Amino acid sequence: MTTSHVAVSDDVQIRYATEEDLPGIVAVYGQSYPSPDFQADWVSQRFRTNERFGFADSVILAEMAGQIVGMLIVMPLEAFTPGGGLVPMHGVSTLAVSPVHRGLGLGSRLMRWSLQKAHDNGVPIISGFPYEYRYYSRFGYAAVGRAEHYSFTPTILPLFPERRHVRLLNEDDIAEVQVCHETYHRQRGTLSPRRSETAWQTWWPWYRFQAIGYPAEGPLEGLLLYEYKSITDQRLQHEAVIRDFVALTPAAERGLYGYLAGMADQVRTISMAVPVGDPLPMLWQEQRLADSKSVRRGDYTTGETLVNLFLRITHVPAAMTGRTYNGQDGQLTLACSDPDLAANEQALGLTFTAGVATIGAPVSAAPVLVCDIHTLAQIWSGSLAPSVAARWGTLELSDEALLPWLDAVFATASPPFIPDYDTF
Numbered sequence: 001m002t003t004s005h006v007a008v009s010d011d012v013q014i015r016y017a018t019e020e021d022l023p024g025i026v027a028v029y030g031q032s033y034p035s036p037d038f039q040a041d042w043v044s045q046r047f048r049t050n051e052r053f054g055f056a057d058s059v060i061l062a063e064m065a066g067q068i069v070g071m072l073i074v075m076p077l078e079a080f081t082p083g084g085g086l087v088p089m090h091g092v093s094t095l096a097v098s099p100v101h102r103g104l105g106l107g108s109r110l111m112r113w114s115l116q117k118a119h120d121n122g123v124p125i126i127s128g129f130p131y132e133y134r135y136y137s138r139f140g141y142a143a144v145g146r147a148e149h150y151s152f153t154p155t156i157l158p159l160f161p162e163r164r165h166v167r168l169l170n171e172d173d174i175a176e177v178q179v180c181h182e183t184y185h186r187q188r189g190t191l192s193p194r195r196s197e198t199a200w201q202t203w204w205p206w207y208r209f210q211a212i213g214y215p216a217e218g219p220l221e222g223l224l225l226y227e228y229k230s231i232t233d234q235r236l237q238h239e240a241v242i243r244d245f246v247a248l249t250p251a252a253e254r255g256l257y258g259y260l261a262g263m264a265d266q267v268r269t270i271s272m273a274v275p276v277g278d279p280l281p282m283l284w285q286e287q288r289l290a291d292s293k294s295v296r297r298g299d300y301t302t303g304e305t306l307v308n309l310f311l312r313i314t315h316v317p318a319a320m321t322g323r324t325y326n327g328q329d330g331q332l333t334l335a336c337s338d339p340d341l342a343a344n345e346q347a348l349g350l351t352f353t354a355g356v357a358t359i360g361a362p363v364s365a366a367p368v369l370v371c372d373i374h375t376l377a378q379i380w381s382g383s384l385a386p387s388v389a390a391r392w393g394t395l396e397l398s399d400e401a402l403l404p405w406l407d408a409v410f411a412t413a414s415p416p417f418i419p420d421y422d423t424f
């Protein structure tokens with residue numbers, strides 16, 4: 001059988017979905033994301049009323065000869081960038097093409113359509129959590145976010161005395177909880193999606209979070225959101241799954257860890273994801289974890305590191321001006337290759353002054369940085385130092401002596417860290 005990308009291109013329409021398309025959407029979804037629990041009514045309901053995206057302006061379809069043959073969800077979101085600013089961000093998920101129409105270029109058309117749409121709207125970045133990374137990387141997505149996942153017994157944490165000053169929070173405290181959470185994410189100085197208003201309003205009751213604040217009275221300095229999960233391998237026991245651990249002050253951090261230490265009678269394990277490089281394991285008073293396999297020949301296995309965020313820069317000028325920088329003032333010419341978005345290939349003159357980038361025409365005396373859109377996402381997000389990219393041959397700087405300067409300019413506190421509940 002021979003197929004041609006050209007042959008189908010004329011009778012394929014890429015467009016936003018309407019409610020009438022739901023049966024077709026459910027059919028494509030069911031064929032692409034198989035599940036023994038699949039129920040068309042439930043999936044249809046989840047598409048129509050859900051907390052994460054507005055149906056009409058988020059579901060993109062590929063239609064061929066009047067039939068729905070592919071789909072992609074693109075959610076309008078926002079993200080905090082290094083420096084604490086807020087930029088628009090699109091979040092992609094649920095790319096699917098019906099099995100009989102695969103290999104015809106339809107998935108590529110949906111992906112490119114979403115890139116162009118973001119660019120045309122001045123949206124600087126698209127992020128996603130694809131499980132088919134190789135496919136997404138064809139369109140300029142790069143791995144950027146990492147998290148360290150730990151599972152440990154409460155008894156290995158110190159019983160910090162500040163635990164006595166925590167308070168229980170409930171749904172009435174949601175506005176204050178949001179302020180604390182946003183302040184934390186602004187201050188962290190790394191890329192992180194902003195949790196949407198609807199997410200706040202719907203997740204808490206839905207997932208029955210337990211919520212603890214610090215201190216006992218006054219404005220929140222710390223926030224702990226967790227849920228209980230049952231562990232049924234032996235006798236019934238429980239695990240506390242931490243969704244948010246937010247501490248604006250050292251006292252709040254000690255209060256919340258002290259509170260977790262005090263949960264030893266309620267839960268066998270605490271599972272928690274933290275940013276890469278977080279010193280949490282240095283706090284533990286025992287390195288042998290709940291899992292007996294955690295000691296290997298004198299080494300201690302403390303957890304696992306997972307890559308959990310993929311990023312695509314869709315509008316280079318908007319991205320470059322959408323974050324702040326470090327290091328000394330200076331100038332740069334950025335020449336980026338981006339086969340899917342030609343507008344991004346325009347050479348930019350970048351001037352860094354007191355941490356802010358402005359854009360003008362390239363200056364002949366400025367060093368020239370050449371890289372592809374994939375590498376730019378890694379550098380821009382603080383996930384990869386330019387000098388490492390140069391070592392790997394994915395970045396060229398006309399004057400290599402300036403690499404330490406460039407490293408300092410793009411450095412961030414840590415790579416992007418996305419708590420599990422902010423994946424979409």
Ligand SMILES: CC(C)(COP(=O)(O)OP(=O)(O)OC[C@H]1O[C@@H](n2cnc3c(N)ncnc32)[C@H](O)[C@@H]1OP(=O)(O)O)[C@@H](O)C(=O)NCCC(=O)NCCS
Pocket residue numbers: 032033094095096097098101102103104105106107108109129130131132133134135
């Ligand atoms: C992934 C998917 C959307 C691709 O759709 P498609 O219309 O067949 O894709 P295209 O025709 O545009 O591209 C086909 C090309 O992508 C490659 N490709 C397909 N699936 C791939 C994957 N999972 N990883 C890497 N490459 C893949 C094909 O080998 C082909 O390569 P070629 O152009 O060199 O011949 C489709 O296979 C699908 O719906 N899969 C099930 C759901 C899924 O996995 N979604 C992605 C979740 S993140």
